[in-house]
Amino acid sequence: MAKGYNNRGMRGMGGMGSMGNMSSMIRQAQKMQADMEKMQSELEQKVYSAKAGGGMVEAVVSGKKTLTKLSINPEVMDPEDPGMLEDLVLLAVNEAMRLANEDAASNMGKITGGLNMGGLGF
Numbered sequence: 878m879a880k881g882y883n884n885r886g887m888r889g890m891g892g893m894g895s896m897g898n899m900s901s902m903i904r905q906a907q908k909m910q911a912d913m914e915k916m917q918s919e920l921e922q923k924v925y926s927a928k929a930g931g932g933m934v935e936a937v938v939s940g941k942k943t944l945t946k947l948s949i950n951p952e953v954m955d956p957e958d959p960g961m962l963e964d965l966v967l968l969a970v971n972e973a974m975r976l977a978n979e980d981a982a983s984n985m986g987k988i989t990g991g992l993n994m995g996g997l998g999f
Contacts, residue, residue: 927972
């Protein structure tokens with residue numbers, strides 16, 4: 878059998894070297910998990926604000942991605958055109974959510990080194 882291969886023809890399976898690598902990988906995964914939990918906790922404390930209509934509508938979203946405040950300047954409330962106000966609210970809320978998502982993804986990328994962590998809600 879060639880050097881570096883076991884009796885099944887598989888490379889790197891067995892021996893003390895692979896156990897050390899496995900321990901190192903487990904430590905790295907544990908550190909990454911702890912870093913992710915810390916980052917998530919920090920993100921939940923943040924707030925993201927966005928304005929629309931020249932500042933007439935402002936939406937504030939928490940790091941938990943919950944709308945926490947919505948401010949509407951009375952001057953923008955036109956009973957003849959409720960659609961405009963609806964559009965401004967949507968714009969402000971969606972932008973605040975986008976900022977929260979972008980910040981979460983950026984921070985996650987710093988921890989994971991760019992690994993795709995899709996499905997984790999970041």
